[in-house]
Amino acid sequence: MALIEISNLTKHYSCGDETVEALRGVDIGIETGEFITIMGQSGSGKSTLLSILGGMNHPTSGKVTVNGTDLYALGEERLADFRAGNFGFVFQSFHLIPYLTAQENVMLPLTIASLKGDEKRQAALQALERVGLGGKADRLPNQLSGGEQERVAIARAIVNRPHILFADEPTGNLDTANSEAVMALFRELNDEGQTVVMVTHNPENCQYTDRTIHIRDGRVI
Template sequence: MTGVVLHLDGVRKSYQTGTLHVDALRGIDLGIDEGDYVAIMGPSGSGKSTLMNILGCLDTPTSGTYRLVGVDVGELSENELAEVRNRLIGFVFQQFNLLAHLTALRNVELPLAYAGVPGDERRRRALAALGRVGLSDRVDHRPRELSGGQQQRVAIARALVTDPALILADEPTGNLDSRSTRDVLALLEELHDQGRTIVLITHEEEVARAAQRVVRIHDGELRVTAPAVRR
């Protein structure tokens, strides 16, 4: 696979809070190709979260360009950004972000509902996504009836259901015990082996080692890009 999924060129992000000026990102250059599995690491205040927000089209650069599958994100309207997030990016968050009153199946269907996919097709695709993460027997369970690891699997199924160009996982093991962490990382590795493009945001070295490549950010700058050493 040789297609470029995302490319950042000289991306900067600045904030003004009263008289305080903050340069959160200071000229980020980064390319990720189709089928890559990249971990982005950095301590608190490093710019890691700001970079994640840019990559996820939750925010736009102050300057520089960010292209996602060839689209210049900086030129999109808010509605267009929302469409890109729903269609091209599958999000997996630390807090799972599942709706408590909906079953696993309904939670996974949500991105398709927002995209206007008909009900029968939504159900078929959601069932297939839950099957891929090993939860075919939990489709009618609500989040409170699932373990933390199972909830994160539902979240991964939801991320997969739109067949996105990019899976963006923000601290996906942060609320999990060690066994569930291993299970989720194994699932992400399996998805990568199937050709998925994954960006994993983490502050944990052990988690980052699951990736193919580690990118480190410090004081808003990329400092080291190196192959990960998988155990």
């Protein structure tokens, strides 16, 4: 059985009288240790698919199992625990808190009560070092470049050592040099064993990954 199994997934959104069929029957299997890109044009259903894989958006029908766990058969509370224990997320718009330093932003997911404040600081610093920002831990987001902010977001996503790292258009706001650096970083993390599932509309990102799944109008093509 694959690490992530997606079977016959559909997602419909209703907007007033209209129904948008964002996903129309998607089947995918993702193995442990893979680096997958999900490619498609704007509006093809990529973010919807990723949010459902990540346990953040209930499907209309179909099933997602991760490590044998049927995600949406869990109640909300257990689903939230499962997410926190297994998944890391990186988004295009960083979602950094502007009045917290890079290190404090990276500490945010470390809610585990058993960790002391010092241990949290240490873990966050290690994650920042991993993405090449050990020397900028005390900077606020607006004192960092776009590429650096994205790397802080990646540090925050890996600080809990997640089984699966999800990224939605992580290079969407970056210039070419910063995009390449961020993709190379994902590649390195994957070489160290991290499973990565990335959504993108940029074909250049695919050269870094093991496998590309193309999606159009809510279907795998």
